Amino acid sequence: MRRGRCSRHSLFVMTIPPQAELRPYRVTENRPIAEGCFALTLEPADASRPVPPFQAGQWVGLHLLNTDGTEWARAAYSIAIAPHEYNGSIELGIKREGDFTARAESLLPGDMVNLQGPFGVFTPNMHAGRWMFFAGGIGIVPIRSMVRELAASGVRGDIILFYSSRKASAMPYAEEFRALAASHPHVRFVEICTGECPKGWKGERGRIGRKIIETYAGDVSCGEFLLCGPKGFMEDLTQTLNALGVDAGRIRRERFS
């Protein structure tokens, strides 16, 4: 009797998708990036197995280890670099909050962690034609990856980044966005301080409302809106955008909690 292609005698090979695997990584750098925030640079422990391909805006599971190599705890962190910048290591931008991030902040070059991923669908539609990003605090991390990817990709449409923080000193990567906007005519960077602004502050003040959006984005009838920040920040912005006529299908959001 001839066997069908799927007979029970066929040999099945199970393959695990690379992003589902837990892989060891080495810390190569841990540097402060703003008040209360730090960046970890991580490279695969096995150089022959690079970071699985990722899209701008995706995240990884960071697993911190006990001294015997068993897992201590895990949490999700967005990849801060753009895919085209990958050169053997990735960067995570982290805000110090509770026990987990305190332990992550104490990591030293040479220390080992495990990573799983990349995961996530908070990625830009490269064909949207126009992109308006809204970052609240550490929500800048996945947005940094997307803005840098779009800016380098040669897309023609406007890229507008609204970046809001209570404190101007606690805005990771702000300086590099000023430089990016200065060197890319289609990139605009709008800094907003919602708390006590430093002397000589040149950015906007207060919450991002209709006026700020209309001033910098103008016509909102086309393009994509990508939001990442605290819950209240995203709820308020979603309402404001809806009131401006932006339908839900053009609003993309990533929640950190």
Ligand SMILES: Cc1cc2nc3c(=O)[nH]c(=O)nc-3n(C[C@H](O)[C@H](O)[C@H](O)COP(=O)(O)OP(=O)(O)OC[C@H]3O[C@@H](n4cnc5c(N)ncnc54)[C@H](O)[C@@H]3O)c2cc1C
């Ligand atoms: C998709 C996504 C992307 C994110 N991206 C970012 C990002 O780019 N940057 C960023 O700063 N944050 C990001 N976050 C938030 C991040 O995942 C954490 O929630 C945040 O950093 C909280 O840190 P924490 O120190 O308060 O954690 P904690 O609340 O202290 O702990 C986090 C985890 O560790 C465990 N844990 C804590 N202490 C102990 C202990 N003593 N023993 C055993 N287990 C313990 C907890 O049970 C929990 O599972 C993201 C979240 C999501 C969902």
